[in-house]
Amino acid sequence: MNALANPDIMQPADDTEVLEAARAGDLRAFESLMRRHERLVLATALRLLGTMEDAQDASQEVFLRLYRNLGKLENSANLAGWLYRVTVNICHDLRRRRPEETAVDAAAEIEAPGADPQQAAAANERRRVLELSLRQLSGKQRAALVLRDLEGLSTEEVAAILGTSQATVRSQIFQARIKIKDFVERYFRRRV
C-alpha cells in the first residue's frame, strides 16, 4: 500500500499555496516548505541514523528529491507521508553505505535546556539512552518504532510508509519495545 494513496495520512498544515509557488520555481516558497517540514525530516533521520552529520546528509537528499518531484506530488495532503517514506528510504540506503558511528555526541544535537547544569546533564543522559537503545534494534524494528512510538503515527500509517502490513508492523513494534525495555533496565542497573 502506498502512503501517498491514503488521503487521510498525516496532514499537519495546508501546503497547497506554497507548494504551487514552489512548483513555479519560487525558491523562497520552497524554503518555506522546508521550514514547515524540517523537524519531521531531520528528527526522523536523526533517530534512524544516530548522528547529526548523517541526518543532515540524509535530510538534504530528502529535500532535494522533494524539489525535483514537486511536479509529481498530486496535492499537499500527501506531502508528510511522502516525506516520511523518502526519509526512511534514504536513511536505509545511507546506513548500508556507511558503518554505524560509535560516538554519541548528545550535547551537540539538542538545544541547550537552560543554565541549570543538572537539567542539561539529565537531558544529555536521556538523549544518550535513546540513541543507545535504538542501536539494539534491527533496521526494520528501528524504523517501525521511530515512526510509531516517537513520531506518533498510527500502525496503519506506519505500514503504509514502510510498504508492509499492519500485522508485520505490530510484530516489529512488540519486539522493539521489549528490546528497549531490556536495554534501559540494563543501562540503569549498571549506573546504580
Place this chain on the structure above:
Amino acid sequence: MNCKDWEERIALSAGGDLSAESRAEVERHLAACAACRAFAQAVQDSLALLQSAHEEPIAAGHYTALRAAVLERLARERRGRRWAWVPVLAAGLAAAAVFVAVRPAQKPEVTVAELRLPQPPVLAPPALRPVVAPVHARRPKLRPAVATPQPPPEAEPLVVKLITDDPNVVIYWIPDRKGDAQ
C-alpha cells in the same frame, strides 16, 4: 498460560496497539499478576524515556544549516542549467574548425611541366620530318590538360607538354597513377 505468553500483548498494550477487547484481557491479567505488572511498567517507563528524549528540540542551528545547504545546492544546479549551452556551443565551434582545417582541396591545381625536345641533329636537312610523328597520323588520345580534372585528392595530375620544332606538333604526356603513359 504463563507470563511469557503475555509479553507480546503487554508490550502492544503499552503503546495502545490492542483492540479494546484484548486490552481488557490484559488489564484483567495485570490485576492478578505482580510480575507482569512490573513488566508492563518497565515497558511503559522505557517508552516514556525515549519519547521525552525525542521531544527535546533540536538546536535551531541544525535547521538553518540544513536549509542553507539545500538552497545552495539548488542555486548551484540552477546556475549550471543556465550556462549549460556554453559547452555545447564551444564543442560545435571546435568541430566546425576541425572540419575546415582538414577538409580536402576541392580543385587541386594541375601542374603542367613544359619540356623542349632537343634540337634535331645539325646534319639533318631542314626538310626532314620531325622526330615525332604528325598529329593527324599518330595523335594519341589525349585528355585536355586543363579541363576540370577529377583526380583523387591525394594524386595531383601531372601533364607533360612536349614541344617540337614544328610549331604544329605538340605532344602532351599524362602519366597515370600506375606510371603507365597515356
